[in-house]
Amino acid sequence: MVTNCYADVATFIRGAMGIETASLLGGNSTLATAVAAGATSLTVADGTSFAAGACWILDGAASEMVMISTIAGATLTLSAGTPTVAAHGVGASIATSGTQGALAEVLVRASAWVEGYCGQGRPGNASDPGLFALSRTEHHRLPGTRAALGVGGELAVWPLHFPVQSVASLALDWGQGQTWTLDATKIIFTSSARSFDLPPPLPVLTTTGVLVAPGGLPRAWSDIALSRAGPVWVNLTYQGGLVAGAMPWDFTQAVCWVAAHLLGYRENPTGAAQRQLGKKTLVSRLRGDMGDESTLLADAKGVLEAYRNRHW
Secondary structure, three states: OEEOOOOOHHHHHHOOOOOOOHHHOOOEEEEOOOEOOOOOEEEEOOOOOOOOEEEEEEOHHHEEEEEEEEEEOOEEEEOOOOOOOOOEOOOOEEEEOOOOOOHHHHHHHHHHHHHHHHOOOOOOOOOOOOOEOEEEEEEEEEOOOOEEEOOOOOEEEOOOOOOEEEEEEEEEEEEOOEEEEEOHHHOEEOOOOOOEEEOOOOOEEOOOOOEEOHHHOOOOHHHHOOOOOOOEEEEEEEEEOEOOOOOOHHHHHHHHHHHHHHHHHHOOOOOOOEEEEOOEEEEOOOOOOOOOOOHHHHHHHHHHHHHOOOOO
């Protein structure tokens, strides 16, 4: 199954998280050659310590787990009937589990936790919870929580995924095949790129004294039966989310913090605020903190507020 992963093994280790990782890694390398979907073997830069069994390819939106059957030097042969589901490029992180767990799987789980917390996509996150920038098509009721007409006549839209990178098409739909395509090149993005505005049409007075609209737009929203009372639907196709290969540092750090929080259960499996182990005292939460989360998780949540969706 293909899944999303927002931080790979090398990113976590470079972050100097202060966490022992040797027992969480068997083989740890990168792909030496690109592979297509359906590949039955993989060539890695260093085949040392790889063993038969589960293996994780951490490759952004194309991350997946495969099963290794045999290893010959730097060539990993996958188990029969379990080829790669996605294509992968050179340099993708690939790792197997160690004696005490699998760091790669923890990073996948941390990524899933971050998706659930950010809540982008439709409520419940069942269909498309991913935070990577992809082409998406949505339909929102106007007026509603995702589309509205401002007092100045501007059309405001809040897509389910952000930051919005670009809008390919924008149209109004009254149902029964009645639509009006709007000029997406006139869109104005807000500073946070969570939403965008489309200014109202401004009619132009011709030399004959007739009001016309440039670019095929209506002279006014009222010309196409659009008002703040509605109802009408906004259809849009857009690119929304974080760009793979240009992930914000704070977001990647938050994913690593969540992974470190999950790994903290190795020493504190009950999640207790304080635990005594002989002469060693483990304090998971600051004194006086009435919450039930670790400092790592609190730090991650603070950063992720900027990427968190709100469903009204």
